[in-house]
Amino acid sequence: MDRSNNEKPVFSKVNVDRFAYSKLVKDYSARIFAICFSMLSSRDDAEDVTQQVFLKGFTDINQLRDLDKFGLWITQIAKHMCLDFLRRRKLNKMALKRIATEDVKYESMYDQDKYSRLRSALMQLTEEYRLPLMLYYFDGQSTKNIAESLEITVATAQTRLSRARKKLRQLLSTKRGA
């Protein structure tokens, strides 16, 4: 009966009302947006999917056993929904990767706002580096948050962040030279 011992009784299931949930949305929206933005490479898509993620979270909140794990749980939902979103574009993985890269490259050419060069460089980073970097800046400049979101140690998060900085610098200086 080990398994049943691990399971919390039904009455302790997480049950939050919309006010409590609003607070969770406020606390975690930056993190989820960073993940969606990083995975979808599009601000508008990230905005829409972030909203869907939290609405799904609210509908499914009673599936969460421990409110302390909300961050991890909602992150998982976000990742799944981003993948789902990408899948729905009816493109296979290869085509997706290719088009995503190209879109970003071209987007930066016409979208000449202040951050276009930076955004373009960010999107050229691999996910492994882009995600920690975005999480860090969007979500309270905390490596602990990165570690939690990505389920890695704080030390690993720090290493990835530093490497990401260097990769980004490399991309930005190459672009300038070009």
Place this chain on the structure above:
Amino acid sequence: MNINCEKIRDKLADFISDRIDPKEDATLIEHLEQCPECNKYYNELKADDQALSDFADSMRPILARIETNINEELETEKVKTIPIGKNKTLRLAVAAVILIGIIFTLNQFGIILDGTSTAWAKVSQIILEVRTITFNISIGKGPNVFCTASDRKFKQKLPSGVEAIFDYDKSQMLLLNPNDKTAMNIELSGLPIMPSNLFGNLKSTIEVLKECPDTIVKKLGKKEINNKEAAGIHAHLDRSIDVKIWYSTKDNIPILITAEKMIGQTNVIFSDFNFDVIADESVFNMDIPENYTEIESAKMDLKNLTEQDLTEGLKAWASLMENRFPEKLDLAIIQEHSKVIEQKLNEKGMSDIEKALIVIKIMRSLMFIGQLEVRWYYFGDNAKLGDTTTAIFWYQPEMSKRYRVIYGDLHIADIDPENLPKIP
């Protein structure tokens, strides 16, 4: 750069985030003082850090909007799904493009008018409740234009005396030139349901701002305008609306509204407001006065915009401008080149109706762009009209794997993403 430099640079990235053993600080700082190259690298990393931080900050309004939207959804208790790819800002932008479109038609006749304005908080209710309004508007360095508006009608008078009256219910615009006593009707179709005209748009913009708590509002303090004590509010929403409203501290009535970069880089100023001074709507009478001669009338359809509108507009522009295409595709370009356009049209010795039709063509092409909900790429500088091999515009229609590519001779081809033209 020696081996030591490489090691130092490895550590600089950690140093940026304040995550380095303080004992190592001294070694790093010492090296930075001695090595200009590493010092430069360090400054670049610092600049990146700042840029990333600013970039993340620039997304705060989006986060606020997300939170608001979610809370609204939670309140309605119908938490299922919300449509992807349809957000408020975009719809607002499309509406704005259409509105500016109407206004730019007037511009063709030498009438300068534009804008969207907004007020906030205390002043908003006053504007929402008002039935008629008169004010002056000035665009960039342009002259003041006197405007009269009600919800469904709009009239403006230029320093030259030319009057334009726009009646939304009749979908009609009347231009009256008192100098040569001529009148011209422009029939409009496909008008957006909302906003109806500049004043209607002012009201709906205020409603949108009131609904959107992510509008960032700051107080600007007080100053004297036209011998009245005025208090200022600065409101901006994302990058779409940025306005400063100065209103009377006595009765909260707006005195001056400035809208930053309303059209491209151009600022728009609204001033000298008078509320509910028009007794009736006879001022918007669309009948041609007896002593006026009516010249031909033109038609403008604001819907059913297609790729063909884009190519025709590009062609119309290039035909006027020595086969060159516009340097960018947004409605501000007509404003920015209005003098040249007018001059070129006059040089061609065209009738008023022909001139109007050309400007309508250019406008429709820009409106097509404004309504595109997908990314597009434009490199009009690359080619001249007639160039069969150089691509100037492409976009990927929704649900399509291939791109539509327009070339300098304005033929269109379907191209696979891997075969897209190189970015110059």
